[in-house]
Amino acid sequence: MGKLSPTLARTLLVVALLALWEVFTRLSSVSAILIAPPSAIIMQMVQILVRTSNVPDFYANARLTIAEILVAYGLAAVAGVLTGIAVASSKVIGDAFEPILLVLYAVPKIILYPVIVLMIGTGPATKILFGIFVGIFVIIFNTAAGLRQVEPNYLRLAHSLGYGSAKIFFKVELPAAAQTILAGLRLGFGYTIIGVLTGELLLVNAGLGYLIDWASVNYYTAQLYALIIITLAIGVVANYIVGHIERRWVRG
Amino acid sequence: MSLRPRKYVPLAIRLVVIAVFVLIWDLAVRLDWIDPLFLATPLDTIEHLVPVTIHSAPDLAITLTAFVSAFVTGVVVALVIGLALNLSNYGRKMLLPLFALGVTIPKVTLLPLFILWFGIAQTPVIVFGALSGFFPMVINVLTAGGEVKPNQVLLAKAMGFGPLRIFRKVTLPAMLPVLVSGLFYACNASMMGVFIVELALARHGLGAVVHDLAVTFQTADMYAAVLLTASITVAINMALWYAARYFGRWRG
Numbered sequence: 001m002g003k004l005s006p007t008l009a010r011t012l013l014v015v016a017l018l019a020l021w022e023v024f025t026r027l028s029s030v031s032a033i034l035i036a037p038p039s040a041i042i043m044q045m046v047q048i049l050v051r052t053s054n055v056p057d058f059y060a061n062a063r064l065t066i067a068e069i070l071v072a073y074g075l076a077a078v079a080g081v082l083t084g085i086a087v088a089s090s091k092v093i094g095d096a097f098e099p100i101l102l103v104l105y106a107v108p109k110i111i112l113y114p115v116i117v118l119m120i121g122t123g124p125a126t127k128i129l130f131g132i133f134v135g136i137f138v139i140i141f142n143t144a145a146g147l148r149q150v151e152p153n154y155l156r157l158a159h160s161l162g163y164g165s166a167k168i169f170f171k172v173e174l175p176a177a178a179q180t181i182l183a184g185l186r187l188g189f190g191y192t193i194i195g196v197l198t199g200e201l202l203l204v205n206a207g208l209g210y211l212i213d214w215a216s217v218n219y220y221t222a223q224l225y226a227l228i229i230i231t232l233a234i235g236v237v238a239n240y241i242v243g244h245i246e247r248r249w250v251r252g
Numbered sequence: 253m254s255l256r257p258r259k260y261v262p263l264a265i266r267l268v269v270i271a272v273f274v275l276i277w278d279l280a281v282r283l284d285w286i287d288p289l290f291l292a293t294p295l296d297t298i299e300h301l302v303p304v305t306i307h308s309a310p311d312l313a314i315t316l317t318a319f320v321s322a323f324v325t326g327v328v329v330a331l332v333i334g335l336a337l338n339l340s341n342y343g344r345k346m347l348l349p350l351f352a353l354g355v356t357i358p359k360v361t362l363l364p365l366f367i368l369w370f371g372i373a374q375t376p377v378i379v380f381g382a383l384s385g386f387f388p389m390v391i392n393v394l395t396a397g398g399e400v401k402p403n404q405v406l407l408a409k410a411m412g413f414g415p416l417r418i419f420r421k422v423t424l425p426a427m428l429p430v431l432v433s434g435l436f437y438a439c440n441a442s443m444m445g446v447f448i449v450e451l452a453l454a455r456h457g458l459g460a461v462v463h464d465l466a467v468t469f470q471t472a473d474m475y476a477a478v479l480l481t482a483s484i485t486v487a488i489n490m491a492l493w494y495a496a497r498y499f500g501r502w503r504g
Contacts, residue, residue: 006342006345006346009342009346010346010347010349010350013346013350014350033368034368034369092261092262092265093262093265094262095261095262096261096262096263096265096266096269097265097266097269099266100266100269100270103486106440106485106486106489107482107485107486108440108443108444108447108485109444110444110447110448110451110459111447111451111458111459111462111478111481111482111485112478113451114451114462114463114465114466114474114478115474115475115478117466118290118291118466118471118474119286119290119291190355190356193358194358194359194360197358197360197361198358198360198448201360201361201363201364201452202448202451202452208361209361212361212364213364215364216364216365216367216368221368224364224365225365228361228362228364228365231358231361232357232358232361235356235357235358236353236356236357239356
């Protein structure tokens with residue numbers, strides 16, 4: 001046992017589960033509508049990617065979803081960091097607004113979704129706004145927490161060296177808080193993706209969420225699994241990239 | 253009680269901000285910035301709150317039952333699996349990344365599969381809610397295991413403590429803060445999961461009520477139902493917070 005590295009053991013476990021799944025679907029009497037064998041799903045994924053599948057407009061829908069995620073995240077990151085800076089900038093402002101933010105954070109944002117749909121319709125803006133709602137809070141809280149953790153002695157030293165407040169902010173406070181802020185930005189990215197995809201699956205008029213629903217209502221089971229895995233893979237790869245950027249920035 | 257102005261300034265700011273928000277909300281309807289079909293005035297919403305609450309009491313009970321079942325199931329399963337894996341460093345290292353993947357992937361894309369597997373009654377609501385709560389909780393159980401200092405366990409052993417007493421006196425107190433924060437994540441994730449499924453497909457429960465009111469344009473009732481739901485989730489969070497503080501004291 002101890003000789004295998006945990007990573008290798010993990011890979012073997014996943015492969016074993018896939019094999020079990022394959023054998024189970026081939027041998028069991030469970031309807032092919034409910035579960036597709038991994039081999040069929042992988043074939044379907046390849047077909048979708050080279051456009052020989054019956055999935056309509058895969059690349060257009062995927063582009064739309066990715067664009068929604070990127071716009072939502074960009075706005076959530078900028079607004080979240082700025083709000084976090086504002087909340088941390090003075091004790092009065094922090095005490096005044098943090099309870100409001102905490103209450104908003106505690107409410108499952110999903111319940112506001114019908115409200116957003118009623119107010120601004122069923123276009124991409126709805127999904128973007130919802131993605132921002134889901135993603136922004138962790139960015140705000142981490143930014144504020146990071147700035148508050150900055151060692152007070154650093155600030156005193158910078159003051160005594162005659163730094164102006166802008167210089168202190170950019171040269172001392174922000175770098176000292178960078179690690180916590182970046183962690184918030186990484187988590188916020190994951191939440192934004194979840195928000196955008198939730199919006200797509202509830203509205204089902206465009207994007208990958210729409211395609212997943214299309215496969216589901218038509219009982220294209222292999223396509224359904226393939227599309228879900230592709231969507232999840234986009235999320236995993238995006239999270240990995242952001243995590244990688246975060247690690248490089250923190251080290252550098 | 254002496255009057256401390258510093259304490260009341262943030263409160264005053266907060267109240268003013270909320271008042272301005274409500275005023276803009278009201279004006280938006282009265283001055284026709286937003287069609288009254290899509291937005292009810294604050295007054296209308298409040299007036300509808302009591303009738304809606306009475307009317308949707310059975311759905312409220314269904315939602316709360318589903319949430320409690322999902323939350324408890326997710327947390328208990330996470331505790332059993334997490335504590336078992338904590339017994340071996342190897343097991344923890346092997347499976348932690350897989351569980352972390354479970355947190356970051358947008359599980360909502362699996363919703364069509366849940367309909368295939370579990371139908372559209374209460375089962376998918378509870379299963380999805382439990383799954384949403386399980387992943388953040390299991391991550392926290394595994395992380396909490398890392399907080400236990402091996403030296404303290406060794407010392408307790410040397411002092412002749414049995415395994416049960418070691419767990420109660422050494423392991424559990426060390427793990428508790430991380431476990432409690434896991435409970436908060438799991439609680440919010442479970443609530444979000446329950447509401448997503450209710451909004452998307454259920455016929456009963458608060459999410460279904462909000463959905464039905466939204467698609468039939470019973471706008472004031474819908475805003476009242478959203479307000480009701482939001483208040484309940486905030487109340488649940490606060491109850492959990494007080495419980496955590498109470499048990500925090502027990503830890504000493």
